[in-house]
Amino acid sequence: DQQVKQNSPSLSVQEGRISILNCDYTNSMFDYFLWYKKYPAEGPTFLISISSIKDKNEDGRFTVFLNKSAKHLSLHIVPSQPGDSAVYFCAAGDNQGGKLIFGQGTELSVKP
């Protein structure tokens, strides 16, 4: 059973516009959520995180929103740039040994 789901395998956005990546989870014990970015042939790199006590966290062009009642989080990138083209993974943790459960990933393509 997939506890963390990213239902859109791919997303294409024009440069300068907003990119919205979505993630759903099923386990109400998750209390920490992260987004990672991955370029081909590289390891994932941490982008932004949010604790379950917050509903929004911002870092420059990146904002993560958390809706606990809907068990849904989203990543907004504004404005999108061609260098943002990568695979984005959402992940969730429940403070048990630091384990993370990852979604399947969404491949973002930002076109000039």
Next chain:
Amino acid sequence: NAGVTQTPKFQVLKTGQSMTLQCAQDMNHNSMYWYRQDPGMGLRLIYYSASEGTTDKGEVPNGYNVSRLNKREFSLRLESAAPSQTSVYFCASKRTRQNDEQYFGPGTRLTVT
């Protein structure tokens, strides 16, 4: 400061062969993790070590063993490789077992024929 390093970068094995994937971190992190990434499946946790001297199974541990050699090093062993273990393997570390980001290595691409 190299972060998380993995060796080898690429490996081809025949079915039934064994090998060990090496991982080391120089950030003085306490917790270390092994994941595999397959198309459409995201990253799945194989084994983890919350602290030196402990190891635990993740989501997909069958066919693998691990050793936390010391605080820096965490190795993953395939005793008898199978084609289903063809994947990209990532090692990660984090400072504590509490909620915090994990830092990933560059990955090992393994093909089992």
